[in-house]
Amino acid sequence: MSNLDSQIRERTRLRRRDVIALTAIMTMVFVVLAMTGGIGIWEAIAAVAAVAALGFIYYLLVTAPVRREPPAIIAPAARPVENPLHLADTIVARLPTPVLVIGPGGRIEQANPAARDFLGLGAEGAQLSAVLRQPKVLESISGALRGEAQKPVEYSTFAPMESHIRAHVIPLKTGLEGPFPWRALLVMSDETSIKRADRMRADFLANASHELRTPLASLAGFIETLRGHAREDIGARDRFLSIMQDQTERMRRLIDDLLSLSRVEMDEHLPPSDEVDVAAIARDTVDVLGPIAREKGVMIEADADERAIVTGQRDQLIEVAQNLVENAIKYSVSGSRVVIEVRGGLTREQAEHSSHSLGNQAARVTIAVPSGSASGQAKRRFAVIRVRDAGVGIERRHLPRLSERFYRVDGQKSGPKEGTGLGLAIVKHIVSRHRGGFVVESAQGEGSVFSVFLPMPVEKPAIQEAGPARS
Template identity: 60%
Template sequence: MRARRDPSDNWSKTPADRPRRRDIAISSGLGVLVLAVLLAAGTIDLAVFVGTSLALASLSLVYYLTALTTIEPEARPVERVTVQPADTAVAELMLERITVPILLIGPGGRIERANPAARAFLGLGGEGGLLSATLRQPRVLEAVSAALRGEKGRAVEYSTLAPIESHVRAFVEPIRLELPGPMPWRAMLVLADDTSSKRAERMRADFLANASHELRTPLASLSGFIETLRGPARDDEEARERFLSIMQVQTERMRRLIDDLLSLSRVEMNEHLPPSGAVDLCELARDVAGALGPVAASRSIGLSLDACEGEAIVHGDRDQLYEVVENLVENALKYSDDGGSVAISVRADLTRDAAEHSDERIAEGSGRLTLSAPPLSSEARYGVLRVRDCGQGIDRRYLPRLSERFFRVGGQKSSPTSGTGLGLAIVKHIVARHRGGFTVESAPGEGSVFSIFFPAVRKSATDGNEPVQRGATVS
């Protein structure tokens, strides 16, 4: 912006040390006058008068010289800044386009300005509200209050755990405006999202810890088989084929484990950033059912699909939602007995209460738990997908731990053919990123029902800038 100084604002032409020179002259003159009165009264003689006057003049000269060396320069008055209309338009455009959340806080902690990034980041409905009603972080509010008093700005870091974990660095700086009234100070608040960098640090540490723990067993097996093949079984062709087959299974298990760990790390890295696409749950369910149909047929398991009429369009990333549905259906097939059945159902436009609870309980006294819940909203509608199996079921006490990493029901030990124990953890994090819900209902001997639900896309949104992501249907 072009800043212009008001021509009426002139610096003072009076030297800053003139008041001190006046004080020195008056003090010296009064001293000489007093000595003259004493001389006229005969109290002192002429020699005393002359000597005292010279001493007083010398002290005055020393004081004057000392004052000149310690004088502080006169402070430059604050210039009034006038902004031209063209500058205002450019500044407004820049503020609207900046992707970093920026707010201007006025007296009383009220939000006077907020760019679109700040309104989206904090969920602001509009300007004019209290910052404390939106951002409940005492250290940030203290820094803003200090800036409104004209104190030095500072940076504050804070973290939130609900509804989504996030790490933010807030920069607060005071701004003085030439406005009428007793409160010229404003506070500029800039919010920088450090969630990605914080999670990257934690993901690296978690990956190393989990990988080293889970890979120890298959690596030990491979090492033992290699040692055996190089020693006692070197010339035993039958043993060699058997050991190589086991080594291949162990290698495949390590590959699956590494793939799942990398997938989980990628999901957690972007969990705080909601997706912007739109996906049809009905089409997605048909694709997964078509892809896993041969697996079900090989074990004589009936895989049925009950999709709603029309479409069930939800906010989401198609690849991640496909991974969620595939994980749930694979688990249902894995834990179902041969000749059993697995049912997939999709429903559209349900309330949160209807989405969290299935139409009827699978058994009297079955356990039901919400593993991940969306933000509260009385107007939100959801698309729901449920996967039901007729397997062994899960005891109520194990339900809270289903989404833990590497947890296996009933303390099952890891085996070459078992899963990695990361599937439901991946499902939970993807659902959380999509601001959706994840519930489970199960009873021993009766099977389980896993339900996922995501915010539905309004019809106007699908007609506009949010095209539905579609994939090739697997037959």
């Protein structure tokens, strides 16, 4: 009986330690989330109160004296009471914010699914330094493992995608005996959207003020002329009003493109997850831009597979197709043909190098490439949107700069339908967000081919229902 008593006491001590440690961890997590704006202050207070109540109830249960004699009648419970520790683990697992518990030597002892996805962890037990190469964060964790309070650490990465992270490191006293009584709680907050918004606001003001200066100056000059000596000149007034309308339309296109580019760049680090049929988008693009092509005497047609499903956002992919086809129509000569082709089920190499040949003199440049490891890309399949025109072509020296903001090729910078120089920049950023590729091939006198290839959905194997999280 003494041996049994000692086992019960030891088990009770361990349970007390576990519930105190877990309640402290949960409280810290909700406090950090409230401080960073992840959840509201009242939600955090309610969550902390619920966790504290559950921890207190469980503490009373595990410290209650054990009755040796069994009850006369054991009635089955109508509904089993969920383990409070399991409930707390479930809450942490459902949090969208990466949360990790780091043990001695920088070993990852616990990580919620958001942290595993964010860091690409295969399993717990790995060294944090192997997946997070940020010296300031690792130094802060080393200090927390010694029981020292730490300040938030900010760091940025720019490959494969730009991201800005704020890491909160909190020392946790476990109550364990031995040389390593401390653990480090690492909570990572993604502030990319906030940083991008600040930068986009400054860029938008700078770009808009620069590009709008010329049409605004033209409008001011024409208005002054119409109010002066051309007041009674009907011919001059009609001519000036027509030019003013063109300049106003140019400003409208410029503002629309700047807003579109800002929206795309804001979400570029967040890949889309919907399934989109790009073959249907190609056919819709032909229907929408057909009148513009006929007005210029250009024939436009779609050569698309029956279905080509990609992982993407439909509105943005429509913008890609329409930008490429509209450019092709704009720079094609009357009587020529523009073709938008869609092919699916291609490897990356096939998608990148299977464009229509324009001859040995054609120049080729890759503007964007799919992100991810080479082994992962080798297994993926891609769908290609390819737009070919029979225009004058583009000189080799211009190709690398086509996707720069406001860059326009010489000889294409004037006229009432002058572009804003933002269309291909928008295409590049949309393709980057979709983790796809963008290739341009052109030969002077023969035309150009713009190819965009996008990842197709991956068939996921059936996943068995996971058991309860470890405490």
